[in-house]
Amino acid sequence: MTKNEIELLSNLKILYVEDELDIQNITADVLRSVCKEIVCAENGVEALEQFDTHGDFDLIVTDINMPKMDGITLIKKIREKDSTFPITITTAHTEVHFLQDSIDLGVNGYTLKPIDLKKLMITIAKAADARVLRKQLEKLNASLIQRVKEQTYELNSILDSQDSLIAVSDGNGIHTINKRFLDFLGLSSLDELKEKIGSICNIFIKEDGYYFTNSIDEMCCVSQINLTTNTDMFVKMKNANGIAFIFKLNISIYEYNGKHFILSLSDITTLKSQSDLLQYQANHDSLTNLYNRQYFNGFLKTELNRAIRYNHPFTLAMFDIDHFKNINDTYGHDVGDEVLKSISDLVKNHSRDTDIVARWGGEEFMILLAETSINIAISKIEQFRILIKETKLSSKLTTPVTVSFGITQFLPNDTLIEILKRVDIALYQAKNNGRDQIIQI
Ligand SMILES: [Mg+2]
Numbered sequence: 001m002t003k004n005e006i007e008l009l010s011n012l013k014i015l016y017v018e019d020e021l022d023i024q025n026i027t028a029d030v031l032r033s034v035c036k037e038i039v040c041a042e043n044g045v046e047a048l049e050q051f052d053t054h055g056d057f058d059l060i061v062t063d064i065n066m067p068k069m070d071g072i073t074l075i076k077k078i079r080e081k082d083s084t085f086p087i088t089i090t091t092a093h094t095e096v097h098f099l100q101d102s103i104d105l106g107v108n109g110y111t112l113k114p115i116d117l118k119k120l121m122i123t124i125a126k127a128a129d130a131r132v133l134r135k136q137l138e139k140l141n142a143s144l145i146q147r148v149k150e151q152t153y154e155l156n157s158i159l160d161s162q163d164s165l166i167a168v169s170d171g172n173g174i175h176t177i178n179k180r181f182l183d184f185l186g187l188s189s190l191d192e193l194k195e196k197i198g199s200i201c202n203i204f205i206k207e208d209g210y211y212f213t214n215s216i217d218e219m220c221c222v223s224q225i226n227l228t229t230n231t232d233m234f235v236k237m238k239n240a241n242g243i244a245f246i247f248k249l250n251i252s253i254y255e256y257n258g259k260h261f262i263l264s265l266s267d268i269t270t271l272k273s274q275s276d277l278l279q280y281q282a283n284h285d286s287l288t289n290l291y292n293r294q295y296f297n298g299f300l301k302t303e304l305n306r307a308i309r310y311n312h313p314f315t316l317a318m319f320d321i322d323h324f325k326n327i328n329d330t331y332g333h334d335v336g337d338e339v340l341k342s343i344s345d346l347v348k349n350h351s352r353d354t355d356i357v358a359r360w361g362g363e364e365f366m367i368l369l370a371e372t373s374i375n376i377a378i379s380k381i382e383q384f385r386i387l388i389k390e391t392k393l394s395s396k397l398t399t400p401v402t403v404s405f406g407i408t409q410f411l412p413n414d415t416l417i418e419i420l421k422r423v424d425i426a427l428y429q430a431k432n433n434g435r436d437q438i439i440q441i
Helices: 003-009 021-034 044-054 071-081 093-104 117-161 179-185 190-196 216-229 269-283 293-310 324-331 333-350 374-390 416-432
Strands: 013-017 037-041 059-063 087-092 109-113 165-169 174-177 233-238 244-255 259-267 314-321 355-361 364-370 403-409 438-440
Touching (some): 003 117, 013 021, 013 044, 021 117, 037 044, 044 059, 044 071, 059 071, 059 117, 071 087, 071 093, 109 117, 117 179, 165 179, 174 190, 216 233, 216 244, 216 259, 244 269, 269 293, 293 314, 293 364, 314 324, 314 333, 314 416, 333 355, 333 364, 333 374, 364 374, 374 403
Parallel strands (some): 013 037, 059 087, 087 109, 403 438
Antiparallel strands (some): 165 174, 165 259, 244 259, 314 364, 314 403, 355 364
């Protein structure tokens, strides 16, 4: 016997049917020494009972000529229950006429009596082979399914433990989503998401500065381009309570039966509002809320480059509050600050959307009038001059406050320094000329 046959036999549970008890005992004893389990029956009726009670036999070895129910009837009854169940027969030379019936019933092997035990074992091993293989395969499949289940569970647990909202897409739709994402949307399952929302693109809010699309596929493509250009993607989404949150969107790709995209959304709402505030503070004057000098210089440089390239006009106006030191000395610094704020608000509220107003420093201000020639600018500036003079900037003031303006237009070949120098000289002249006036250079 081969090693495989011995190993196979050691895993078998066999129902052995034999009416002659001395043969049954000897044969069963030998089989027990090599097989996992041997259950004996004395006739077909008993064998059928055992077969149904145990339910986990791998093979039946049966005699043919038996009282109560013979082997042929037993085989027929077993075949009705399980048409492929392995059965081998033991039969005497005198019973050869049964052999044809058993072949017709599809028995898987036979051993002639008197039984050669070694031959019997080889016959059993051959007959059980296919079934044992199939059983092993089923066992393997079951353990594979179990492993897949375990790994899926493990993967879902990992996904659910993440701080980010995570979804996996095959490019068309979402097929995996973590609990945090569902919680954010106030949903309980992916099916509910598909039913109520459809594509997750539908929850992105369309707003300037935030990525928006109707197609996951497009989003995945854009993300790959952004990856090569190092561009961040930001999306805005409302949670179940209608509160908008800002997320940084990362998309990574893996290949398995085609491309899959892992969408990972990190909440940066707090970070974004903090950075917006910091950016505002960095660009604005804290007292007047106008742009500060540094930020204004940036605008001016951009406008200067644009004017040079396209030969478009722009005008720069600088103004200064007349006798501001006297206001501070007479009414105190609080009133001085109030005047600065009131003038800033006045100019800001009466300037055009395209005009840039900034506090240059102290009581000095700048106005950049984009795409505006000096002739148009001068009438606008004159309006400011009169407006400031005629407005009571603080209830504590007893006399009007006036301002002096210097204005200048962009000239070909201007540099930042030259235009700033010119406007400063113009303002200086307005001051020297007696204040409350506009001087253009
Ligand atoms: Mg017999």
